[in-house]
Amino acid sequence: MPTFSRVVALAVNAGLALAQTSVTVNVGSTLQQIDGFGVSQAFGRASEFKALASTPRTKGLDYLFSTTTGAGLTIIRNRIGSGGSGDSILPNSPGSPSGTPSYVWDGNDSGQVWFSQSAMSYGVKTIYADAWSAPGFMKTNGNQGNGGWLCGVTGKTCSSGDWRQAYANFLVQYVKYYQQAGIPVTHLGFLNEPDYVTSYSSMQSDAPEAASFIPILYNTLNSNGLSSVKITCCDATGWSAQKTLTSGLVSAGMEQYLGVFTSHMYSGDPNSPLSTKLK
16 A cells, blocks of 8 residues: 555656646547545554644645645545454454444544545545454454455354344444544445455455345444445455456345445456446
8 A cells, every 4th residue: 555655756746747748538428437536544544644744744635635736536445444452443252243242432543534534624525434354253264364254144154153243233333433423434345355365354255145244234224324325345356356246246136235336456457347237
């Protein structure tokens, strides 16, 4: 993930490049709907940003969000932490899926609360909260990293029980904390690169496993008065992997619960539309 200094450098270099490049835009030709461009300051980057002295901090925010002196970004993607104390709102297991969770909220969320509020002051309205993984005690491998599956999804059982509802409750509680801070989360994801296993926060899933959780999350949002929050899936590493996930989820009837299909392009660029009626 690029550091703040690299982001600023990229913005400056982009400005120099634009000064030397001529671009022709044909507004009469519609090719693709673009809702906006965004940025993430996950894994503590928002805290580093916040800790800057006032002048460079303001200049950095201007570079990112100002529509007159900066890039005019309109989307924020925050990470829902899944580690221990200081990272997750549920650092300790309640003992069982039906146990009473002891949520912990510091009002800061590794600087992401400040970053979201700052972005909103520039007019940003799209706040995407995404979990790289469920807490380790909810997973088949007992670890928030190194892959593993959510206990209770299709074909994945754990001696501790079925944690799908508990995971949905966890995600919804995170959204509610942001709501209390005056930050309306507009999009909620429960996976990040489910086709990739790494030592940091990661959780595996194919379409059948995701399909066995999505309706639970949808109903939990609705029962908590958060029906306006759009569920996303699945932030695969590349377009080909996401096409496979999308096909499986569409076949399983998941479009009625989802708001947006999401993908990265590390392992493959977009080269054809996803087969869905959703974005």
